[in-house]
Amino acid sequence: MSQFTHLDSRGAAHMVDVGEKVVTHRTATAMSRVTMNPQTLAMIVEGRHHKGDVFAVARVAGIQAAKKCSDLIPLCHPLMLTKISVELTANTAESCVEIHATCKLDGKTGVEMEALTAASIAALTIYDMCKAVDKGMVISHTRLLTKTGGRSGDWQADE
Template sequence: MTLTHCDDSGAARMVDVSDKPVSQREARARAYVAMSAVTLEAVAENRMKKGDVLATARIAGIQAAKKCSDLIPLCHPLALSKVEINFELQPSSGRIRIESYCKLAGQTGVEMEALTAASVAALTIIDMCKAMDMAMEVTQLCLLEKSGGRRGHYQRGDDD
């Protein structure tokens, strides 16, 4: 197996994508934030002292996708055409499901942008709720689906 992010001497490098064809690329990622029932209810009823948790987490996730190349050293800066962040409150499981979606027409994929968006949205939820619940945790961060590019379509089998 050839490592694409290392040169012949083993030094890290950014992959040259200039010869790759432009194609539509999309990716979806997921994360959960587990929390107490009381905290989840306060989020649902918009009663957190710091403000609207989900609106703020949505903006944070979008910004994170746009800044992915600033955070992950070998990622290419991308001109994203769409970033979407959605939430599902799951009281029976004591958690919030976060799903991110990123899209562009380009020469490299958007998987890392989708993963970064979901993770930063999750961290923002924790930041906004930590005064009420220090035991929250981010769980099950993963890529759900990606399309476009040389490797084509991928879909995770356990997408709930």
């Protein structure tokens, strides 16, 4: 039997059957970072971007992305999320925007992919809105930070 839950004994991809799993409260928080020129970050923070409020648009994009995760990633289950938050913080010391996305639900499968998708799409939205002034932006540090609930229990990334 494969160690990968999305592969059957023959190695074929399939959606995992979660029908017999117990409903538990589950959360996941993921992050991403967009590094940019200091002038670009200042423009965002000071509200001088001609396209509007970059943080507001990125936040909404991240929330929408979490809700659409199962449409984007083929073997993800459609989930009834109870909470999605996307927080964006300007880090002037490192000239970047740090994104933290948290998803919650009471269900039979985890929300790690939804949190990762929210953080990723928020980062891509920042890039899209600012690419006209800073094509050299770098999206990085996209990773899961924490997850709770489920059979495997709680998990936290190393610092």
